[in-house]
Amino acid sequence: MTPRFRTRGALVLLALLLASSGAMRLGSNLGAAMARAPDTSSDAPLTCPEPPLALAEALRERESAVRGQEEAMQKRQAALDEAEKAVRLQIDELARAEAELNETIARADGAAEGDLSRLTAVYESMKPKEAAALFQAMAPEFAAGFIGRMQPEAAAAVMSGMSAEAAYSVSVLLAGRNALAPTE
Incomplete structure (x- = not known):
């Protein structure tokens, strides 16, 4: 065997020993932890202890701040919706104005072309x-x-x-x- 494989084998053996030691420690403390667990077999409902007053107050303040942020976001969204409606109306209005302008230009071009054609015909005659x-x-x-x-x-x-x-x-x-x- 080469020295490289001997070193690798030793490392694998060491890792296995560490893993088994951890598993044994975990298993030995598991029984004690199970013994200290509260009895859940009774029909009495579990209740959470009352949180400390400072924590309860902090949670109320946080909830109030979150509610305020939600209201601000709703107002901002409503303003954005209104702005979007206004922009859409302006775009529609501009499209109508452009169509009317194109129609007017086409009529003017047609009229000018007609005038030039008639004048050319006069000069030809x-x-x-x-x-x-x-x-x-x-x-x-x-x-x-x-x-x-x-x-x-x-x-x-x-x-x-x-x-x-x-x-x-x-x-x-x-x-x-x-x-x-x-x-x-």
Whole structure:
């Protein structure tokens, strides 16, 4: 055997001896403890002795403090419930306001789009020379917006009636207006 196993065996033997010694001591005192136990075979109910006055007073104070804390927690919970109701009402109100705003914006966008479509149709139905004179008088950014919405044939006829500088300005604006748009 190696020295390691001899040491381990000695430790196990020592542990067993200690455990058996403890068990014997426990068993020898068990009889005496059973003999001192009160007799529970009688029909008389067991009663607890009255606690000392200081302990009873401390327990009453503790109970009072706990009751006070419970009441404070109930009040706090009620306040939280009220605040939660108010927040929910505000969220509902904001949702309704947002829906109304979106509806108003959609109507305004639709009306503006309708106005632009009608005005574009008016410019398309004009004689190209008359429309060219109007577009040449407009700011190039404004004119480019309408020419970009027109049918290609009508836009070409109008631009051919404009001066070369004005037509060039409108062309540059039309070519670059979507240059910064995302491609993906």
